[in-house]
Amino acid sequence: MITLSDVCLNLPGFSLKHIDLSIPTNDFFAVLGPTGSGKSLLLEAIMGLMPITSGTIFIDDKDIKDMPPEKRNMGIVYQDFALFPHMTVKQNILYGVRYHNISPGTVSQRFDTLVEQMNLSHLLTRHPGTLSGGEKQRTALARALILNPGILLLDEPLSALDPMLQDDLKHLLKSLHREFSTTFVMVSHNFSDVLFLASNGAIIKDGAIEQTGTIKELFEQPNSPFTAQFTGMKNIYTLPAASPALASLIRHNGHRPRAEHGHLALRPEEILNENNGKKESCCAMEGVVTRLISRGFFYDVVIQMDAVELTAQWTRHDVLVKQIQPGRRIPFFVPFSSIHTF
Numbered sequence: 482m483i484t485l486s487d488v489c490l491n492l493p494g495f496s497l498k499h500i501d502l503s504i505p506t507n508d509f510f511a512v513l514g515p516t517g518s519g520k521s522l523l524l525e526a527i528m529g530l531m532p533i534t535s536g537t538i539f540i541d542d543k544d545i546k547d548m549p550p551e552k553r554n555m556g557i558v559y560q561d562f563a564l565f566p567h568m569t570v571k572q573n574i575l576y577g578v579r580y581h582n583i584s585p586g587t588v589s590q591r592f593d594t595l596v597e598q599m600n601l602s603h604l605l606t607r608h609p610g611t612l613s614g615g616e617k618q619r620t621a622l623a624r625a626l627i628l629n630p631g632i633l634l635l636d637e638p639l640s641a642l643d644p645m646l647q648d649d650l651k652h653l654l655k656s657l658h659r660e661f662s663t664t665f666v667m668v669s670h671n672f673s674d675v676l677f678l679a680s681n682g683a684i685i686k687d688g689a690i691e692q693t694g695t696i697k698e699l700f701e702q703p704n705s706p707f708t709a710q711f712t713g714m715k716n717i718y719t720l721p722a723a724s725p726a727l728a729s730l731i732r733h734n735g736h737r738p739r740a741e742h743g744h745l746a747l748r749p750e751e752i753l754n755e756n757n758g759k760k761e762s763c764c765a766m767e768g769v770v771t772r773l774i775s776r777g778f779f780y781d782v783v784i785q786m787d788a789v790e791l792t793a794q795w796t797r798h799d800v801l802v803k804q805i806q807p808g809r810r811i812p813f814f815v816p817f818s819s820i821h822t823f
């Protein structure tokens with residue numbers, strides 16, 4: 482378990498503020514947040530590359546706050562790979578070994594296994610400048626994993642790769658996490674990567690933790706308008722509902738929001754354009770389409786009810802087949818299970 486307690490890191494112009502975080506051993510943990518919110522600094526603080534101003538960092542029951550990075554049993558992989566350009570792939574992979582007390586036999590065995598796993602055998606004598614993005618990132622991963630770190634920190638490892646390579650590497654990361662008994666902590670901007678890879682996560686805003694929990698909780702049960710918006714809820718309303726349509730939604734839901742709940746939120750992709758035979762578990766509503774916003778294979782369909790707008794996300798196919806167009810009054814369905822109040 483990595484445990485950060487009341488960690489502050491003050492820089493001119495930016496601070497990490499009173500970070501409390503527990504990352505279970507062997508977890509795949511995601512750090513999410515807007516650009517400039519302090520995600521990379523948080524990784525650097527855990528790695529020991531940035532000294533913290535106050536607070537404590539423990540790995541299990543060991544205080545590592547004053548331990549140099551190379552003694553923390555951690556590896557780090559960056560978005561821009563950070564390979565040594567003058568060294569071959571093989572030299573890059575083996576670079577860190579000299580600073581650790583690992584027997585030559587173990588090094589050789591780990592090297593062979595990693596080279597095979599990462600499909601690098603044909604590239605060992607090449608220099609990073611001649612490699613594709615995916616090959617560079619596989620080399621960077623092998624360089625980190627050859628030291629068998631207890632914790633692997635990944636700073637946006639997929640974002641410099643094209644979509645095909647991202648998919649390959651995403652699957653590789655998943656299988657590496659399964660095979661190595663290593664805790665993975667990954668900074669990412671990409672929700673689909675996070676949903677595919679991570680079990681737990683934290684959302685960070687302006688250097689402070691906004692919410693932690695399982696990935697499902699972060700996406701389905703945000704506890705603040707910021708988290709709701711950041712995770713793509715899109716439909717966030719203040720309670721008590723001024724709109725009769727929203728009020729009826731809450732009434733249909735059966736269980737009223739708790740007195741302290743000030744917001745209601747609905748994910749756009751949970752709103753249905755047909756009730757799929759589940760009449761009793763959905764609230765049937767209707768409204769007038771005001772806008773269609775193309776999102777590639779999907780449309781954001783903006784629907785005006787009474788005083789409020791609601792955004793649903795439907796496939797291009799559904800929008801075409803059901804002739805959903807601005808100006809049309811359409812029925813839609815909100816599953817009770819998708820209504821979240823906080």
Ligand SMILES: Nc1ncnc2c1ncn2[C@@H]1O[C@H](COP(=O)(O)OP(=O)(O)OP(=O)(O)O)[C@@H](O)[C@H]1O
Binds near residue numbers: 516519
């Ligand atoms: N060494 C440093 N000295 C001073 N300020 C820094 C330093 N490193 C980072 N910062 C500042 O701290 C803030 C947070 O930076 P950080 O790189 O952690 O953000 P991030 O959430 O990872 O952003 P992004 O998603 O854009 O990578 C930024 O405003 C950045 O300019």
